Amino acid sequence: MKFTDLFIRRPVLATVVSLLILVVGLRAIGALPVLQYPRTENAVVTVTTTYYGADPDVIAGFITTPLEQAIAQANGIDYMTSTSQSGVSTITVYLRLNYDSSKALTEINTKVGSVLNRLPSGTQQPVLTVKIGQTIDAMYIGFNSTELAPTVVIDRDKASQLGLKMSDIGGALGSMLGGGYVNYFALDGRSYKVIPQVQQSSRLNVDQVLDYHIRAADGASVPLSTVAKIVTKAIPQSLNHFQQLNSATIQGVAFPGVSQAEALETLKDLAARTLPQGYSVDYGGASRQYMQETGGFVVTFGFALIIIYLSLAALFESFRDPLIILFSVPMSIAGALVFLMALSTVAVPGATLNIYTQVGLVTLMGLISKHGILIVEVANELQQAGKSRREAIEEAAAIRLRPILMTTAAMVLGVVPLIVSTGAGALSRFSMGLVIASGLAVGTLFTLFVVPAVYVMLAADHSRKQEAGDPVEADAGD
Numbered sequence: 001m002k003f004t005d006l007f008i009r010r011p012v013l014a015t016v017v018s019l020l021i022l023v024v025g026l027r028a029i030g031a032l033p034v035l036q037y038p039r040t041e042n043a044v045v046t047v048t049t050t051y052y053g054a055d056p057d058v059i060a061g062f063i064t065t066p067l068e069q070a071i072a073q074a075n076g077i078d079y080m081t082s083t084s085q086s087g088v089s090t091i092t093v094y095l096r097l098n099y100d101s102s103k104a105l106t107e108i109n110t111k112v113g114s115v116l117n118r119l120p121s122g123t124q125q126p127v128l129t130v131k132i133g134q135t136i137d138a139m140y141i142g143f144n145s146t147e148l149a150p151t152v153v154i155d156r157d158k159a160s161q162l163g164l165k166m167s168d169i170g171g172a173l174g175s176m177l178g179g180g181y182v183n184y185f186a187l188d189g190r191s192y193k194v195i196p197q198v199q200q201s202s203r204l205n206v207d208q209v210l211d212y213h214i215r216a217a218d219g220a221s222v223p224l225s226t227v228a229k230i231v232t233k234a235i236p237q238s239l240n241h242f243q244q245l246n247s248a249t250i251q252g253v254a255f256p257g258v259s260q261a262e263a264l265e266t267l268k269d270l271a272a273r274t275l276p277q278g279y280s281v282d283y284g285g286a287s288r289q290y291m292q293e294t295g296g297f298v299v300t301f302g303f304a305l306i307i308i309y310l311s312l313a314a315l316f317e318s319f320r321d322p323l324i325i326l327f328s329v330p331m332s333i334a335g336a337l338v339f340l341m342a343l344s345t346v347a348v349p350g351a352t353l354n355i356y357t358q359v360g361l362v363t364l365m366g367l368i369s370k371h372g373i374l375i376v377e378v379a380n381e382l383q384q385a386g387k388s389r390r391e392a393i394e395e396a397a398a399i400r401l402r403p404i405l406m407t408t409a410a411m412v413l414g415v416v417p418l419i420v421s422t423g424a425g426a427l428s429r430f431s432m433g434l435v436i437a438s439g440l441a442v443g444t445l446f447t448l449f450v451v452p453a454v455y456v457m458l459a460a461d462h463s464r465k466q467e468a469g470d471p472v473e474a475d476a477g478d
Helices: 001-008 011-031 056-071 101-113 156-161 165-175 204-209 261-276 285-293 295-314 321-326 328-344 357-384 389-399 402-421 427-448 453-456 462-477
Strands: 044-048 075-086 087-093 128-133 139-142 147-154 182-188 190-196 213-215 221-223 227-233 241-242 245-248 251-254
Touching: 001 011, 001 389, 001 453, 011 328, 011 357, 011 427, 011 453, 044 056, 044 285, 056 075, 056 087, 056 462, 087 101, 101 128, 128 190, 147 165, 147 251, 156 165, 156 427, 182 204, 204 227, 213 245, 241 453, 245 453, 251 261, 295 321, 295 357, 321 328, 321 357, 328 357, 357 389, 357 402, 357 427, 357 453, 427 453
Parallel strands: none
Antiparallel strands: 044 087, 044 128, 075 087, 139 251, 147 227, 182 190, 213 221, 241 245
């Protein structure tokens, strides 16, 4: 326990080391990609080969089959499908989750090139394409106004001079152009609709609308051109509403390497610079859920910390001892974040700050507190036995060293299956297991080396309590 003695003798060194790891941990929070869920890469490679004039049987036997046999030898393939049509062979290769698509594309291209000399003469060069994730456009704006439509514009002043109301003009145009029936009439035992409408010959051209006559207030019939004109302008193909408000929807896929937080922040800044006054921005789908839950982790983490502190204060009957026990919690969380940041720099999938790493951090807080409980409890008992704080914490650290290391090893090995798991949901388990394993390892070191120094500085003198209680026991015995 030489390192423990070193930190106990030099409390300033313990403080500097603790602050250093906290600063690096805060830096890691800003550097880590922030996502709602771990980013997964589901790539599909398509091999299209053209052989003009061949029927599906020829395509399947002489082109699709040799290519399939060669492609099947490539690594990273989950499964493969093919379609043989007249003149065209299409082979679709589905890669394993998060397999390197560039590496797979290169290997599949090599396998295809190795059998080109076996294909029939006249076969076109196979074309390889790769699609990663959802096959949608990089950016989609749900607003289109390229459609031109004529609009009847009413001059309200002229209509008012003639004693016409907007309802009169609208009703007249609706009757002449609407095509709705107003009644039925019977003829020869059959029922027919009565549809008031101008003749078809008067509805062939837009400009003919201005020739329609409307009855004014004085009973005179005036042409529509007297109070209206035709204006051709662009109109939206559809009107979208979001939360009962007119809206334009912008959808996009973040470029590889760009986190969800960075993409949303870029759109938010762009909207603030370009949107006119009075416009607002709202979110839908996964982006909406992400924005609503972004600050939830801080509240959850703080609430969990308060519950643990109050529980420990009640158990130890002290407000100092829980502070000593929880001192290693920030250190372990900072260590886990630093480890995540190191892995994110080499583009390890799952090394992001997502909902699963947050769950792991909250779990880590409870697990690492156990080490401090083991040491502080024994140190308090040794103080009550008559030893000083320094002697008590040194002996307690030595006594609890093996149990702490054994429980740490057991918990770290227990999450190894989460780290090495494969298949659907593997990145979720990897993120959680990685945080717990790395945080436990770093937190255990700080529990053994830094917590004893904090105990010497902050712990209450329990030997005085024991001395104060001795006379009472003696008097009772007398």
